[in-house]
Amino acid sequence: SQTIHQWPATLVQPVGSPLSLECTVEGTSNPNLYWYRQAAGRGLQLLFYSVGIGQISSEVPQNLSASRPQDRQFILSSKKLLLSDSGFYLCAWSVRVDQPQHFGDGTRLSIL
Amino acid sequence: DAKTTQPNSMESNEEEPVHLPCNHSTISGTDYIHWYRQLPSQGPEYVIHGLTSNVNNRMASLAIAEDRKSSTLILHRATLRDAAVYYCIRGGHGQNFVFGPGTRLSVLP
Numbered sequence: 001s002q003t004i005h006q007w008p009a010t011l012v013q014p015v016g017s018p019l020s021l022e023c024t025v026e027g028t029s030n031p032n033l034y035w036y037r038q039a040a041g042r043g044l045q046l047l048f049y050s051v052g053i054g055q056i057s058s059e060v061p062q063n064l065s066a067s068r069p070q071d072r073q074f075i076l077s078s079k080k081l082l083l084s085d086s087g088f089y090l091c092a093w094s095v096r097v098d099q100p101q102h103f104g105d106g107t108r109l110s111i112l
Numbered sequence: 113d114a115k116t117t118q119p120n121s122m123e124s125n126e127e128e129p130v131h132l133p134c135n136h137s138t139i140s141g142t143d144y145i146h147w148y149r150q151l152p153s154q155g156p157e158y159v160i161h162g163l164t165s166n167v168n169n170r171m172a173s174l175a176i177a178e179d180r181k182s183s184t185l186i187l188h189r190a191t192l193r194d195a196a197v198y199y200c201i202r203g204g205h206g207q208n209f210v211f212g213p214g215t216r217l218s219v220l221p
Contacts (some may be wrong), residue, residue, distance in 0.1 A: 034208075043199075044156070061206070090155045094187035098144055098203045103155030 002027035006091050014112050019064075019078040021107050023091030026072065031093040033074040034101060035066055038088040050074060051097070067080035086111045115139075116200045121216040124190045132215055134200030138187040139180050146172065147185045150214070156199065159185065176211040186219040195219045 003026045013019060032051050036044040046059045048066035056066050060084050063082060067075045074091060090109050092101040117135040124130040136145065144163050148156040160167055160174045163184075167174040173186040187194055199214040 036211075043213045046208055046210070049208055088153075092155070097208060098142075099150075100146060100158045100161055101156075101209060102158060106153075106155045108153075 002093070002102065004091060004093055004102055004104045006089075006107055008107060009105065010108045010110075012110045012112060015083055016051075016080050019076070019081050019085070019109070021075045021076040021089055021091075021106060021109075023076075023086075024072055028093070028095070030071060030073070031095065032097055033068060034092040035074065035076050036092065038089040038090065038106075040087070044090065045094045048076070049097075073085055081111050083111050085109065115202050115210055116212055118198070118200050118215045119210065120213065121218065123218045123220060124187075125220050126192060127189050130187040130190045130194070130217065130219075131218050132198050132200075132217065133185070135183065136184050136200070136202045137181045139202050140204055141180075143202045143207075145176060145180075145183050146201040146203055146209065147172070148199045148201065148211075149194075150199070151196045156211070159198070161203075164197065177197075190217075190219045192221060 006023050022106045034049045035047040038044050050056050050068045064078050088106050090103050090106045094101045118220055143210045144161050146161040147159040149159055160172050162174045175184045197214040197216050199211050202210045203209050
């Protein structure tokens with residue numbers, strides 16, 4: 001069966017510090033991968049998605065970036081965090097873009 | 113643009129059926145209708161999806177209107193663990209999901 005792992009579960013970072021969040025999927029090949037952000041009490045906002053290694057599409061311009069160095073690995077990064085980057089970050093995968101997405105447990109990021 | 117419209121909140125009594133409505137009047141012929149739910153401090157969980165016919169699984173049933181402009185998620189017997197935000201999403205080929213604010217379901221004991 002397929003599983004998705006995200007870490008860390010919680011993270012507290014100072015403003016201006018770098019960020020690296022990692023997501024890996026097991027049990028499937030060439031999945032579509034997604035990064036979402038959810039601000040407190042709000043809906044999910046799609047940040048990036050990838051249909052293959054090295055293929056990244058950005059939905060929202062910001063100071064975040066994403067990379068997919070391996071088929072089942074998706075990384076969310078920032079060189080300098082802003083206060084507005086606080087939120088709940090979720091990684092998801094799907095077989096195809098119009099098929100159900102399966103989410104990880106998320107990373108709660110607090111910026112101080 | 114979430115492309116779907118849902119009530120902000122609903123209440124149900126425990127062990128009673130719950131019907132969660134969703135309008136998607138601009139849906140295209142190839143768009144699937146997906147439902148997810150999100151419990152507090154967790155990632156969304158897939159519930160059910162369908163295209164034209166009504167669908168059933170162990171979690172819920174999905175009733176899709178004949179013109180496909182609306183659908184209803186049916187929880188046959190609500191439990192306290194069903195209290196969550198429920199998202200209705202239309203997803204078509206080549207289109208990413210757009211999660212709107214969803215419906216916050218409260219289940220009263």
